[in-house]
Amino acid sequence: MGRRVDYARELNPAQLEAVRTLFGPILVIAGAGSGKTRTLVYRVARLVEEGVPPERILLLTFTRKAAREMLRRAAMVLDASCERVAGGTFHSLAHQMLRKYGHLIGYGPNFTVLDRGDAEDAINLLRSALGLSEKGRRFPKKDTLLALFSKAVNQGRTLEEILEREYPHFLEHLPEIERLFGEYQRYKREHQLMDYDDLLLNWYRVLLEHRWVREEMARRFEFIMVDEYQDTNRLQAEIVRLMAEGHGNVMVVGDDSQSIYAFRGANFRNILEFPKLFPGARIIKLEENYRSTQPILDLANAVIARAREKYTKCLFTRRKGGRKPVLYRARDEADQSRFVAERILELREEGVPLSEIAVLFRAAFHSFDLELELAKRDIPFVKYGGLKLIEAAHIKDVVAHLRIVLNPYDLLSWHRVLLLLEGVGPRTAEKIIAHLRTAPDPVEVLRQFPARPSYEKGLLRLAEILKEIRELSSVEERLARLIDYYQPLLERVYHDDYPKRERDLESLLTLSHKYRDLSDFLADLALEPPESSVAGLEPETEDEEHLVLSTIHSAKGLEWHTVFVISLSEGRFPSAYAVRDEEDLEEERRLFYVAVTRARENLFLCHPVTGYVPGEGRVILKPSRFLEELSPELYEPFREVPEETREEVSPREGVLRPGDVVWHPRFGEGEVRDVLGEEKVRVYFLGHGEKTLHLRFARLERL
């Protein structure tokens, strides 16, 4: 068995209490950087050390990557058996369970998971079928409809309630919207499709309606832990309650101040209501911060102090010193990009690895300008958030074929696949599908369909490839064969830019390599979409140093030595969509809080004072209200050194000697203390202390 772990030495008293309390419901309120992950990791280790079989522990996290990471750490603390702990997201667990128990509610094991785009396509199809898309009507669009349906499911409200509260202007269409909702539900059921919400809802139903399943669950998972509980919703809370009915051993961990997923139905009041749902719950607060310097925490505390509703807590640290956050007022976006790039190069001179720096922003497109600047300067980066690989049209095309192989009644995928054929439009596709839906072998129907000469060949080729793929077994082989077939279609449909898209197909093929089961591959693509590969200078190998660009949402739970938050202008952050509704605005504030608490040592806040707004052209942007609210002592403005005073000291020409006085763009005046070989010097700067600088990167001027 594992080695003894000295919990008392590794953890502070509050963390220790959370780790040592094994039975009953527990709510851990964990401030940013308070060692939340550490606490979960040690608790897993503790449970296993106490003799609980690892497979009887369930760890629900926000992403599957987070679960894997935690279990890896637990394995390092105790022993490898910790990796056998069941871990994943609510959705991945639901998927897994529904493949096993779905027959109880009329689903086979090979149902198809619809991602957002698929769900929207389905709604659009039904909307036209019901004649609700004639022009001139102000009927909601597919994305609004899906959001509406999703909120109803996740919040357990009626469509009418949702409309009244959030979309009163669509109330007149209530009967049609309800009808469409019913049609959508029926359509999915009939064709073995589930969207993200169905995964949760159906799993909940199975649990609710079948006591024996609940009992089996309670036996299978004796201890349940839920991370990021502030971002769960009512339905997820109910699922946890039912799964834990037999024993009540549930620990949830979260921070109400970091709840940023309300748009997805999450409700931070969930965490406030946990004690009601689980009577007798023990509440433990983690308030000591181990991540950031005090000046950063001061700013973070000031941001969240203005939040209206929260568990009161105040972050503190025992760390001494640290620089105040820096505020940079940029002329425009280009100036902001230049500023960020220059600071990054300086940090690299100081020896901060690129991988310890992140640039965060509200929306994925806020970094477009910066991405160009970084590419120009050869600074490698990866971008998280924004478009996913699976959302690209050409990837969806290929995936649709694979889905058909697995679930021949996935009419949505048939629709997409048929439209790719030359000479086939929506009308013909519908006709073919009408023949398919009742047939015992849909692929055979393709051959017999009375096709017009213009697309007959295409249809036959499709039938052939589907049959061929059905008979292959390796996922990679199937995909490779499919890509061969798809190539000419790709060139025809996306003739403008197909070479770019070919590379995405390559990435998909690489991804498929590790899968032995097609249905696992497809489920993972939907449940854990890989990031887009088209983003700029993606490093070839994982260990190559690179900077992180990320939306704040995707940066949840992560930390860096230096963090830049950019585009802090009204209308961007807070988003223009959020400023009218007070609840939305509160969420924006929490989002800003999440952003600033990612930083350990340095925090840079940037806002461009002019910007381009589509339709309006170049406009003056006001600084974000979140910046205006901050008292000026909490940060210091960045002072730029005038261009003309710069004169580079290159390693060849300028032989520096100890005692020389130099000028550095960020640290100002300094005195050379030591010359370390040809390229490095040690310089003492007033107010910043001693720095080792690489002359190859540093722009030093001798005074």
Added chain:
DNA sequence: GTTTACGCATCCCCG
């Protein structure tokens, strides 16, 4: 009657 090409507006965050 259908399909396709083209020009138009629009774009937040996500399992």
Added chain:
DNA sequence: ATGCGTAAAC
């Protein structure tokens, strides 16, 4: 860069 509506082409 996708998603829509309209007009030209099959």
